[in-house]
Amino acid sequence: MDRDLVEAARNGDREAYVDLIRVRSDRLFAVAQRILRDIDRAEDALQDALVIAWRDLRGLRDPDRFDAWLQRLLINVCIAQASREHHRTSVLRVLPVDGPPAPDDLLSIADRDQLERGFRRLPPEQRAILALHHYLGYGPGEIAEILGIPAGTARSRLHHAHRAMRAALEADARIPVAGGHSA
């Protein structure tokens, strides 16, 4: 039935569009938050992407590709916003926090802090790739479809993103933080 909604929205049916985005907004927001690491910026990016989608919906030729098309829009908006923020915001350093242990035994608080720092060091494009793969569970083929790139390129970028993340974590481990601790 989503195809019918997309067709209707493409013909200017606002309510159909609202129905379409209502069931997708939480998931899209979560993706944006994973990339941008900030709730306000994620909401801004989601808003921009949804308005662009409404504006350009008539350019979508295949209604069955609505989800991939919308996700690509969101990713592009997130990348643009993250690139822009990179120039005017401080580089955040999350200091180690003493607190209760993580709800699972896989990640300690220190692990999470270190992952946060390492992830923030990545270029926005690599953050997006990692979010698509590790949060949405997409494989290289699906990432390729969403980003409009060849599958081989998606595999390569995913590989480079992992390497970059590892390098960022290793670099972080070498940098002393406030108080003389080592993360």
Place this chain on the structure above:
Amino acid sequence: MTFERDIERLLDAWLEDGPTVVSDRAMDVVGHRIDRQRQRPAWRFPHSPRRVDLDMGAVVFVGAIVLTALVGLNLAGGFRPPQTGVPVPTPSPAVTATPAASPPGAASPRPTASAAAPLGPGLVVFENWHHPALRLYTRLEYLSPDLRGLELLPEVRGLQEAPAWSPDGARLAFAGFNFGDGVSREFIYETDAKGTTPRLVSTNCEPPDCLEEWDPAYSPDGSRLAYVRQSGATRGDTTSSVVAIRDLTTGTVVELTSTRKTSPQTEVRHPSWSPDGQNLVFDVVTRGTAGIATGSSIYVVTSDGTGLRRLTPPDMTAGDASWSPDGSLVLLDSMPLHVFANPRGFDTRNEHLYTIATDGSGLHQVDSAGNSGEASWASDGTTILYTGDAGLKVMNRDGSNDRLVARFSECCRWYPVQQPTP
């Protein structure tokens, strides 16, 4: 953290944590924004003799090619972040080669009274359109002394547009939307030349009589603000637009009822005062189906609402009028960008700047290059500040001494206005 552990499993677990529900407020904003954002099937430039109708699919296809090329370049450069917000001056090859971007992490510096040397004193503020075809994310920037574009209000969220200086240069009015204050309507705000926290000017603006206010312009004595007031119950149901004048001391608002347009196909925009404060010029925009602008003319009215008359020829598309400081001429643009909102790079060669006498005679094309618009008078009162396809430009009122002041390395910065100085 031990690197022996599987980094992929760590990322899986770490990214799983975090918020998963968007706020109702954020989605309300989306609803409001799509109410004011009409769908468009094709790019159209009805003002131009060379009509351009591009299938959106073709636009997306070309965009994809460009994006792919850019991504490829980015990869080759090791994902260097783009040099966002760095207009580069043309005359200096050294600066062009190595634009002085703000260092990552540096706080945006506060504007200073000194301005870009080629323009003399007076801070230049302009709009930066982050989605130029859609005007989705417009922010105010100022031109730093080293010719960089820096955000004027970096701490303030939301859309900012239509900057206008007070005559003494102490205040800057602009229209803002979605400032995170829970009000998803466009209102007029006022800040100072340092970009300190803006104050709301559009007080007591409640629907249906007052839905939104925008396009501010200070009166010559700085005591009043002319602007456009839109009426209606909701943003999707606007019923009229009118030129209004607010007394900045008392808050009293007078609507110039003769300017009111009650059809969704017609609206008023962009008022500008005569230097004696007796008259205003403003745009009247007509729209066709799907809200696409089909025409725009400039009208004159006295500040008490009488004497309404058309200034520009009926067959001419015109807007963004600005009265010359000596009162003799009105500067105008043949394609007001806030109305037609076209992306640069299409056929805008027929976009020109004109001057016209206040009695409607003597229409004169000022620029020769084309693709020129969004003009205002520089603080010296004799030169014209405007945007061309290469960036921020300035020329004499007769079109002579046309020169580039700052090349914008990234689209799109428009509507420059320079701070008046004593």
